[in-house]
Amino acid sequence: MKLFDLFIQRAPNRIFLSIVLGALSGICYSLLIPLVQAGINGSGGAASGGDSAVFLGFEVYQYKLALVFFAICAFVLVTRSISQVSLMRVAMDVTTELRKTLYQQIARAPIADLERIGSSKLIATITTDVGRIVFGARALPDLLISAVTIVGMLGFMAYLNFSVFVFVLQAIAFGVVTYQIPVFIANRYFQRSRQRIDSLQEAIQGLIAGAKELKLDADKRERYFQDVLMENEYAVLEADKAGNTVIRLAANYGDMISFFVIGVIAYVFINYHAITPSELTGVVMAMLYITTPIALVINTVPSVVMAKISLNKVNSIMRSIPAESYPAAKSADVPAWNELRVRGLRYQHRGSKDEAGFQIGPIDLDIRRGEVTFIVGGNGSGKSTLSKLLTLHYSASEGEILFGEQRLDADNFAAYRQRICAIYSDYYLFDRLLCERKPEEEERIKEYMALLKLEDKLAIEQRRFSTTALSDGQRKRLALLAALLEDKDLYLFDEWAADQDPSFKEVFYRRIVHELKARGKAVIVISHDDRFFDEADRLIYMEQGRVRETIDRPRLALAAESVALAAAVIPQSLGRPAAAQEAFAIADQEP
Numbered sequence: 001m002k003l004f005d006l007f008i009q010r011a012p013n014r015i016f017l018s019i020v021l022g023a024l025s026g027i028c029y030s031l032l033i034p035l036v037q038a039g040i041n042g043s044g045g046a047a048s049g050g051d052s053a054v055f056l057g058f059e060v061y062q063y064k065l066a067l068v069f070f071a072i073c074a075f076v077l078v079t080r081s082i083s084q085v086s087l088m089r090v091a092m093d094v095t096t097e098l099r100k101t102l103y104q105q106i107a108r109a110p111i112a113d114l115e116r117i118g119s120s121k122l123i124a125t126i127t128t129d130v131g132r133i134v135f136g137a138r139a140l141p142d143l144l145i146s147a148v149t150i151v152g153m154l155g156f157m158a159y160l161n162f163s164v165f166v167f168v169l170q171a172i173a174f175g176v177v178t179y180q181i182p183v184f185i186a187n188r189y190f191q192r193s194r195q196r197i198d199s200l201q202e203a204i205q206g207l208i209a210g211a212k213e214l215k216l217d218a219d220k221r222e223r224y225f226q227d228v229l230m231e232n233e234y235a236v237l238e239a240d241k242a243g244n245t246v247i248r249l250a251a252n253y254g255d256m257i258s259f260f261v262i263g264v265i266a267y268v269f270i271n272y273h274a275i276t277p278s279e280l281t282g283v284v285m286a287m288l289y290i291t292t293p294i295a296l297v298i299n300t301v302p303s304v305v306m307a308k309i310s311l312n313k314v315n316s317i318m319r320s321i322p323a324e325s326y327p328a329a330k331s332a333d334v335p336a337w338n339e340l341r342v343r344g345l346r347y348q349h350r351g352s353k354d355e356a357g358f359q360i361g362p363i364d365l366d367i368r369r370g371e372v373t374f375i376v377g378g379n380g381s382g383k384s385t386l387s388k389l390l391t392l393h394y395s396a397s398e399g400e401i402l403f404g405e406q407r408l409d410a411d412n413f414a415a416y417r418q419r420i421c422a423i424y425s426d427y428y429l430f431d432r433l434l435c436e437r438k439p440e441e442e443e444r445i446k447e448y449m450a451l452l453k454l455e456d457k458l459a460i461e462q463r464r465f466s467t468t469a470l471s472d473g474q475r476k477r478l479a480l481l482a483a484l485l486e487d488k489d490l491y492l493f494d495e496w497a498a499d500q501d502p503s504f505k506e507v508f509y510r511r512i513v514h515e516l517k518a519r520g521k522a523v524i525v526i527s528h529d530d531r532f533f534d535e536a537d538r539l540i541y542m543e544q545g546r547v548r549e550t551i552d553r554p555r556l557a558l559a560a561e562s563v564a565l566a567a568a569v570i571p572q573s574l575g576r577p578a579a580a581q582e583a584f585a586i587a588d589q590e591p
């Protein structure tokens, strides 16, 4: 994707019009000086006429020429304005369009890739890069108008005196070539600054999200402030300062090129070439006249350079976010299922440079509708990773998932995922209900608000929560309410009850999970709440990325029946596998 292509793709006609009007404006702009000179010299030919007229009480000398002059001024004003306004509006559309493309790409990205890239980089791209691209691209009409003006003026000089024209051309070529050296150096600094913006963004997130922890300890706060936040801030500042200093010096050099050339023509060139005083005046006027367009070209170069750097960043982010290749499908496109079977499933997280990523599998398990499956195991045993495989966010490297008799594949992936509802441990609470509105919704909302004791805390108006400024437990209950209003086949709760008080743990395990089971849903509960393991129809115990033990209800009930076993077996199954094995071995020996 190239800078100008963005604009052409968005509005080719408006861009064409803008370029034509910009070019016309540049041409007319460059006619003004020859006209003034013609007026001064009284050699305006037929147009000047040499007569004077009275206009609004003022005497106007060579009124025809004056008329042409002011008409051109008005034309330049109109065409330049239309060209600039039109391109500016396209630029604004392009900003929104570019952001929209990024939003869509993020929405379509696999979760594993979003986790790998991290939110800081994505936010920096959306906020910093898109703005810079459009700012740079917006300078393009001015560049065009200036370039045409410069070309027009050079043409005028060629008409006045060809050897002056050749000299000026050479001087400009020399200026442009030498100008590239500082631009190259500045470019390096700007690239360095852009690389540090991602880290800075991450540091800012830490400052906001970690404000509570930082406030508790002044030393810690100071260390974070200096070593992380300001370190990145100063790195960006230094690189930007250096880049802008070089660019400024280059811009001043560019500004003065015209004057150097004027000086050389006025004091040196005339000694070696035949040039009349009126030609010399014309050339000097033309040179002074193009000082501004040359400065403008030179001053907009940094914005264009920045825009190109940002565009490269956006391109590289876009390339690093692959879109999921599953065709969009509706949940109705796949047959109903009763059992989800997982066979030989493997997945590996992306590792660091020195270490291979955590591996899960091979996993074999069955999840049935109308049953509650608990997934238990120690921290880091792979429960959440398995939950993202089961809810079809991670794509397994090996193995298969079957919904009933239907094997999960690229064609039905999106449709089956539509049938799943989950509250992850790192869930996000939206500020409104996003599920499809159902006729009985009002009734159910009332019922759940009462059950989850939320009715005094917030109201739901037009499907929007009146507040989400709630306690952690209340926020999670609100997320649960939103999930319960949906009608999916499979519900997964990753440590949902971890921050609920005992009464809500009871409500969750004994009422909600039961109710979902009674509605024929497949319910997966990832939990450390061993007190409620008796609610499970099946308990899957994970260890080091593998299913170590699958315990079905009869066996679980048997083990739990004995007080000794209940105390010894189930808690130990989380941390002391040897004892758990022994206890289940005893349970298994029961007739």
Ligand SMILES: Nc1ncnc2c1ncn2[C@@H]1O[C@H](COP(=O)(O)OP(=O)(O)OP(=O)(O)O)[C@@H](O)[C@H]1O
Pocket (backbone or CB within 6 Å): 115, 116, 349, 350, 351, 357, 358, 377, 378, 379, 380, 381, 382, 383, 384, 385, 386, 425
């Ligand atoms: N996005 C990720 N990228 C790389 N590695 C990851 C990622 N998420 C988890 N891991 C690794 O996978 C391992 C298992 O993590 P997982 O979150 O699945 O465990 P868990 O059983 O849910 O733990 P807990 O009970 O603490 O929530 C961890 O050791 C972690 O290092």
